[in-house]
Amino acid sequence: MKQSSSSSYDLVVVGGGPAGVIAALRGRELGASVALIERSRLGGTCTNDGCVPTRVLARAARLAREAEQFARYGLDAPPPTLEFDRLMQRTQQIVYTIQEKKQLVKGLREAGVAVFTEAGAAYFEDGHTLRDQAGRRYGADRVILCAGGRARRLDFPGAQYALTHSDVWSLKKLPRSVAIIGAAATGCQLASIFTAFGAQVWLLELAPRLLPGEDAAVSQTMRQAFEERGVCIQTGIQSVERIEPRQGFYEVLYRDGGQVQSVLAEVVVLSVGWPGNLEPLNLPAAGVNTERGYISVDDCLRTSASHVYAAGDITGRMMLVQSAGYEARIAVENALRSPGECQPYRHQIVPHGGFTDPEYGSVGLTEEKARQVEPDCLVSLVYYAELDRAVIDGLPVGFCKLIASLRNGRILGVHVAGEQALEVVHLVAAGMSAGMQVQQLAELEIAYPTYTAVLGLAARRLIAQVGGGPNLAPEWRSLGKTPLVEWERRDAGPAV
């Protein structure tokens, strides 16, 4: 029988991923006594199972692709061969190095947080008491739930044969062929990585396009780039019917256009969503409601139990590291405020993207959403083929789409697919948060030759394109009449 010990805290945080760590630190900054319970290691999905290990594979994929360019730049070397087990070792080593670098346990303890790792799943005994699997009992005035999520599994026949991205880290060898079900961010990253390593990849997606949450031009460019690399893509399928083992392979049967079709692959990966880690928490004991697989929260990140808040992936709002940290800070501040006071959270400017080939990055509204708000918003497009830096580097695939308001010149969104896309969009993110107008972006002396210069080009093109409409401020009109001065050639690149 396990011993039961008991301590009481102002704040108990469940989960030690990005949200939980930030919540615990913010709680201490605000003077609360804080306990953090983590069922396994600190760092969460981000460090142990998601961003970091995926990025290591993406880096290897990247190096393999760069080697393809050697001959074009006068370098003689044999094409690299992949030793998959060494790459997997490197992946685990980097996860470990990043944990060591962060020293989360030490940092939290130095801040005065009572940290309990490898505690097994924590759960509510009653509204103000939590327990862990080691038998410890935690009295809690307030609770912040940051238990994250996990890869969704489906229950069609044979679904047990499918892996999720979490199983990729323990593969013993590179599969010759991979069928990936789900073409959102994780599915596309895995498709890009396995293709670069030489596997034949199939991507199956229910939505009409890849990356359905992104601007349509991003989806189209990614599809074109993937297909050029040999990925077989089926979007708009109706359902996955079943998976059947076939002599060392798996046959995925799916319904498309009323017909049952199939693909045969050595490995099948499911990448079809990310529900919250709800079940072990025994939420009914605390009166915490859930909705469609996530904890329901209001604008203050408060749950249906007034002393329990939630942040990060478990709220199902914005599944990103930076957003988890932002929500955690707001949740703790609200939890520790006087009753009735609340600082609402707003995910307004959230740069994000994926480390595919080519990369993509976005911030703000897609063109479709921008037109719902402002049908006559301004949109300009610059192809990477027009950018000197992309030509120099031999990486001309991609584009930048800039969207701005015709009413006030404010930037509404930017979408970039191409080299360093995710870095490039941050300039616009910073500008948007400062209320930047497109003419300020157009006038910025962006270093040459850089990928970021695509933004200046897109801004100048956008202004030149309107030429000074009646709604534009006078300074816009004069800028609009100025001929475009650019080094880059202006004929059309590949269709977007």
Ligand SMILES: Cc1cc2nc3c(=O)[nH]c(=O)nc-3n(C[C@H](O)[C@H](O)[C@H](O)COP(=O)(O)OP(=O)(O)OC[C@H]3O[C@@H](n4cnc5c(N)ncnc54)[C@H](O)[C@@H]3O)c2cc1C
């Ligand atoms: C393959 C992949 C790649 C990704 N790449 C990126 C990227 O490049 N950039 C980006 O911004 N985001 C990325 N993400 C998303 C990112 O990982 C998450 O948004 C982020 O980790 C969410 O943080 P969190 O703290 O809410 O949850 P998590 O990081 O999942 O942390 C939750 C923690 O709670 C613990 N826990 C769960 N239940 C309990 C319990 N009952 N008791 C105690 N502890 C519990 C878990 O062990 C875990 O440590 C990626 C995700 C995946 C799957």
